Every structure is written in structure tokens, then in C-alpha cells.
Amino acid sequence: MRDGGCGGSIINISSIFGLNRVQYRGSVAYSSSEAGLDSMTKVMALELGEYNIRVKSIATGLFRVEMTEDIYRNKILKSVVEKTVPLTRLGRVNPSLTSLIRYLIHDSSSYVSGNVFIVDSGGTLLAFPIFASL
Numbered sequence: 001m002r003d004g005g006c007g008g009s010i011i012n013i014s015s016i017f018g019l020n021r022v023q024y025r026g027s028v029a030y031s032s033s034e035a036g037l038d039s040m041t042k043v044m045a046l047e048l049g050e051y052n053i054r055v056k057s058i059a060t061g062l063f064r065v066e067m068t069e070d071i072y073r074n075k076i077l078k079s080v081v082e083k084t085v086p087l088t089r090l091g092r093v094n095p096s097l098t099s100l101i102r103y104l105i106h107d108s109s110s111y112v113s114g115n116v117f118i119v120d121s122g123g124t125l126l127a128f129p130i131f132a133s134l
Contacts, residue, residue: 001051001053002048002051002053005051009053009054009056009109010048010053010055011056011058011101011104011105012038012040012041012055012056012058014038014057014058014060015034015059015060015061016059016061016118016120017030017031017035018031018033018035018036018038018059019035019059019116019118019124022124037057038057038116041055041057041114042114045114046114049113054104054110055114056112056113056115056116056117057116057117058116059116059117059118059120060091060097060119061090061119061121061123061124062123063091063092063093063097064090064093065093072090081121084123084126085120085123086123086125087121087122089121090121091121096119097119104117
């Protein structure tokens with residue numbers, strides 16, 4: 001994009017584990033890599049902006065895909081999500097992610113760069129879940 005002079009859009013897919021507000025025991029490598037990806041996104045936006053290249057990241061929460069299907073069947077998780085996640089549900093890739101990606105690729109987002117978009121049903125808004133109500 002830079003050498004071709006055509007500009008464009010780079011979208012990195014990270015995770016809520018890279019955010020400062022979500023930390024879990026045993027996730028040091030994963031959380032560090034996701035936080036690094038979000039930081040890289042911001043630096044790339046600084047460095048590539050002059051070439052009309054927009055760089056952003058999407059930090060995803062838990063989505064229903066093949067590898068998470070067993071998690072979705074867990075009744076305890078369903079109860080926790082319904083009581084602690086503001087939108088009371090977990091996402092599906094389409095349209096939750098695909099709509100955002102289409103927008104970020106499109107020229108209508110030409111003024112958007114260096115951002116980390118959180119797509120998690122509001123789950124990371126809480127500093128910690130209140131388990132007493134579960």
C-alpha cells in the first residue's frame with residue numbers, strides 16, 4: 001500500500017485479553033501478545049498515516065464459532081452472561097464483526113485510524129463481575 005501510493009485500510013484482530021480492564025490468571029502470553037498487537041496498531045497508524053493508510057484493531061470478546069461451541073452449551077456460562085454482560089448475550093461473527101469490518105474497510109471510515117474497537121456485548125465494561133448475584 002505504501003509503495004503503491006494507493007492508501008488503504010489495515011485491520012488487526014486482537015482480543016479483549018489485550019485490554020487493561022481484562023486480566024485472567026494463566027493468560028500471560030496470550031494477554032501480552034494481544035496488548036502488543038493493539039499497541040502495534042497505534043504505532044502503525046502514526047507511521048503510515050502520511051501514506052493515507054488507516055490502521056485499526058478490533059478487540060473481540062467471546063464469539064460463537066466451531067471452537068467455542070462447547071462453551072456456548074455450558075448453562076453456568078449462560079447464567080453468568082445473562083447476569084453480568086450488559087447486552088446479556090455473546091456474539092456471532094456475522095453480523096457483529098463483519099459489519100464493523102465492512103465499515104472500517106470502506107472509504108466512509110477515512111477519518112478513522114489508530115483505534116481499538118471493542119466488540120464484546122459490553123462485557124468488559126465491568127471492572128469485575130459481581131458473583132454474589134449469580
